[in-house]
Amino acid sequence: MKSEHIQNFKKLFETQRQSLVTAIQWTDHEYTIRSEDLSDEVDLTAVELEQGMRLRLKQRELVFLRKIDQALERIQQGTFGFCESCEEPIEESRLKARPTASMCISCKEQEERMEKRTNPFSVLRTA
Ligand SMILES: [Zn+2]
Numbered sequence: 001m002k003s004e005h006i007q008n009f010k011k012l013f014e015t016q017r018q019s020l021v022t023a024i025q026w027t028d029h030e031y032t033i034r035s036e037d038l039s040d041e042v043d044l045t046a047v048e049l050e051q052g053m054r055l056r057l058k059q060r061e062l063v064f065l066r067k068i069d070q071a072l073e074r075i076q077q078g079t080f081g082f083c084e085s086c087e088e089p090i091e092e093s094r095l096k097a098r099p100t101a102s103m104c105i106s107c108k109e110q111e112e113r114m115e116k117r118t119n120p121f122s123v124l125r126t127a
Helices: 003-037 044-077 092-097 105-118 120-124
Strands: none
Touching: 003 044
């Protein structure tokens, strides 16, 4: 991959990283206000449900943040754009659709087939 392409990805990751960090901090802020606002009349179940939803959202954001960090690390190590399994270059169309991808399509599909065999619920996992 051309180094200017890699620089573009780097910029994209840094922008995404910044907005994720802001979003995660904002979730924390919301939490604090919410718990202070709690009174006896508040329907606890609804609050708990909402907090559970926020927590799941935050977990997704944290997973994404980790993927971005790993991608930035690969850029630094010079391995970005190469499949971590077969070490062949990852298709550019795939990187455009999913910039944090660390495997080429065929390796990823192979991995998903293996996972499906062992755990049918893993389909829900994001790549
Ligand atoms: Zn591969």
